[in-house]
Amino acid sequence: MNRRDAFKKIGIASIALSTAGILIPSLGNSQDMPAGKLIINRQKMSFADPENPTDFELKHTPEITFLDSDDNGFTKMKIHIGSKGIVHPTEENHWIDYLKIYSNDKLVAFTEFENGPIRGYAEYFVKLKKGDVVLVEAGCNLHGIWTNTATF
Numbered sequence: 001m002n003r004r005d006a007f008k009k010i011g012i013a014s015i016a017l018s019t020a021g022i023l024i025p026s027l028g029n030s031q032d033m034p035a036g037k038l039i040i041n042r043q044k045m046s047f048a049d050p051e052n053p054t055d056f057e058l059k060h061t062p063e064i065t066f067l068d069s070d071d072n073g074f075t076k077m078k079i080h081i082g083s084k085g086i087v088h089p090t091e092e093n094h095w096i097d098y099l100k101i102y103s104n105d106k107l108v109a110f111t112e113f114e115n116g117p118i119r120g121y122a123e124y125f126v127k128l129k130k131g132d133v134v135l136v137e138a139g140c141n142l143h144g145i146w147t148n149t150a151t152f
């Protein structure tokens, strides 16, 4: 087996295990990553007490803000991780690595963020009508998958 095939097999195994919500230390093959440091956690998370979310929970919760709409029905929507002024950090090997945006359960956007100097923030123009439900899913590579919804 050559080196490229070995990397492919490692990547496939990591994806399969991470989908199951298992913490996986990387084998450290990336030049950008120190050996054994990268963890991908794909466990779905929720608030222990929805009435009293902790700072840790708020730090991972997507904050959804609807802004202006244009004449064609597209609404500018701002997504920030986290909520209520608590910002999710971006540190080496700990960052918001993706956002997914759903409108009425239909995936409309999937954005990945590299491990580097970028925070969990994005703006989109989404075609929305009154009553549409937007769900945002944010992945923290260390602390799992967090969601929030907002009705337009």
Ligand SMILES: [Fe+2]
Pocket (backbone or CB within 6 Å): 060, 088, 094, 095, 140, 141, 142, 143
């Ligand atoms: Fe985190």
